[in-house]
Structures are given as structure tokens and as C-alpha cells.
Amino acid sequence: MVFRPRKPTLRRPRGHPGGDGAVRPDRRAVGGAGAAAARAEKAGRPPKWSKRRLIDGIRWRVRVSSPWRDVPARYGPWQTVYGLFRRWRRDGTWAQILAGSQTRADAAGLITWEVNVDSTIMRAHKHAAGAMKKEICRPSRRLE
Template sequence: MGRGDLSDEQWAALAPLLPVMVLGRPPVDRRKLIDGIRWRVRTGAPWRDLPREYGPWQTVYGLFRRWQRDGTWPMLLTRLQAREDAAGLITCEVNVDSTICRAHQHAAGARRDGRAQKEPPGGVHVEPEDHGLGRSRGGFTTKIHL
């Protein structure tokens, strides 16, 4: 088990919440794939640099994108939060903040309509038309509200 991999206790809590695979190839070790996704998200490294211990990078990326497109990630978060909230382990505090982020120079050529991309960003939520990058005195920026 790697330094950032799921512990046996964490896996025991997460495994029952995962979607059931009914069709297709025999399932691979999804714990290993999820640990690979978590490694990649934690490090920010390219998918191709994924350590071999997590399996082929294409398989790990394929699971990540498939679950991104069909809404599995938000569903897992909601289920985990509901279970922890029912156990009284979640407390809520509200903080409001916003910031301005400069866009990368390569963002200037991005399509304004994400649906026109060869492969749309994916996910179950459609971004409103008024969201995105815009010009201001500071250059090409976007505002983030939390």
C-alpha cells in the first residue's frame, strides 16, 4: 500500500457504495484503480506518468472519465456525506470568499461553447452560458466564488 492509498478501513467504507458492474469484462481490482485516480489527482502528474502498481494508465483514466460522465463521483460524495451526517460526524460552517484567477496563455484559443469540443468536458452538470473566461483590465480572467 502506498503512502496515499486507501486503508483497509477506508476501503471497507467505500466499497459498498460503488456502482455494481453487471456487463462487460470481468472486473479488475477497482481498489487499485481508485488508488491510481487518487494518486494522479493528488500529484497533478500526467496520466501517462501513473506508477505501474495502479495498472495501465489508460484503464485508470477510462474509469475516471466514465464515472465523471455518468455522475458517479458526485453520487459517491453524496452517499458518503449522508452516512457521515447520519452518524453525527459532520459539522457545518459557512464562509464566503471570492478571488480572481488569471487564465493560462493557452486558454485564449479555447472554444466558447464547450459542447462544440471534440470531447466535451463531461459530467452531469451543464455549465451556464454566462460562466467562463472574460476580458478585464487584468487580462483574461475568471472569478471564483466559494
């Protein structure tokens, strides 16, 4: 085994106000595109299912109105589909999507904002309202 010395690196002490412990001054990004790109990378495992497929699963479930456990496997595990739906419902993403689509449709003239009032009256039988019944029942005492 051949011993190869490491290249020297310049490290800042902990708590140094200069930043995140950039290793070499010649490769240091000072608030430019490199810093933004470093923040944009997400930590952790990459997603196994695309958002598009999960949203298709949510749309399938709403259209068919079945239980979450019946979502087909092609849309991903039902727990993942439901988790995305629940997370977006709690943080207001679905409300923003609805408001945005309504705004675009209204601007295009595709929505007619009308109010319809149904004034149909359904009457119950007179006995249901507590009316006096004719000769069906005898009074319990004599009227004088």
C-alpha cells in the first residue's frame, strides 16, 4: 500500500462568521449562483413516484369516489397518494389550485356566475302536521 498525502485544505473554525465552512478559497461561492444551487438540492432519497402520477391517483380516487385503499397500484401506494392529498389539503395547495383555475376560467369567459334558487315546495299530508283525525280514534273522555 502506497501512502499518499492528502491535499491541504483550509478550514474555518466553528462559528466563524464567514459562512458554511467553505473548504478552499479559490472554489468559494459568495452568495452567487453557486450558493443558490447548493440550497436548491434536496437532501434525502429521490422520490420513487412522480408527483404527476400521484396527482393522477388523487384525481382517480375523487372521480370514482372509492376508498383510498382501492387506488390502483399504477398510481403508487395508496398511503403515498393519500399523504400527498392530505399534506396539500392542510397547507392550502388545493385551495390555491382551485382559485387559480377559477381565475383563469373567469378571465377567459368560461364561467357564468349565476345564482339559482329552487322554490319547489313539498307539502306533507295533513295528518303529519298534527291535524285532528276524523273518526279514526275515539276520544278518551267525553266532551261536555
